[in-house]
Amino acid sequence: MASIKKLFGSAFIYAISNGIYSGLPLLLMPVLTRLMTPEDYGKVAMFVTTLAIMSAFTGLSVSGAVNVRYYDQDRYHLPSYVKTCLLILL
Numbered sequence: 001m002a003s004i005k006k007l008f009g010s011a012f013i014y015a016i017s018n019g020i021y022s023g024l025p026l027l028l029m030p031v032l033t034r035l036m037t038p039e040d041y042g043k044v045a046m047f048v049t050t051l052a053i054m055s056a057f058t059g060l061s062v063s064g065a066v067n068v069r070y071y072d073q074d075r076y077h078l079p080s081y082v083k084t085c086l087l088i089l090l
Contacts, residue, residue: 062089 032041062085069076 058089 032044036044066082066085069078069081
């Protein structure tokens with residue numbers, strides 16, 4: 001029973017944080033439309049789109065590599081490996 005309660009608690013936290021993350025651009029839209037020109041808004045939209053595409057390719061391989069090296073810690077020094085992976089993402 002406690003595990004079900006913990007599961008629903010985690011799902012609720014995830015849903016709320018996802019809702020806030022998704023709703024933030026909607027809440028900022030009136031402010032952004034008054035302060036930015038259409039050209040500026042287009043530049044921001046292109047930057048966000050490019051960032052999303054690049055992060056999908058970059059982050060996917062690094063996350064998998066760290067997961068593999070976690071189970072093979074006797075051959076690799078994990079903190080330095082994670083540091084190197086974070087530098088690659090940066």
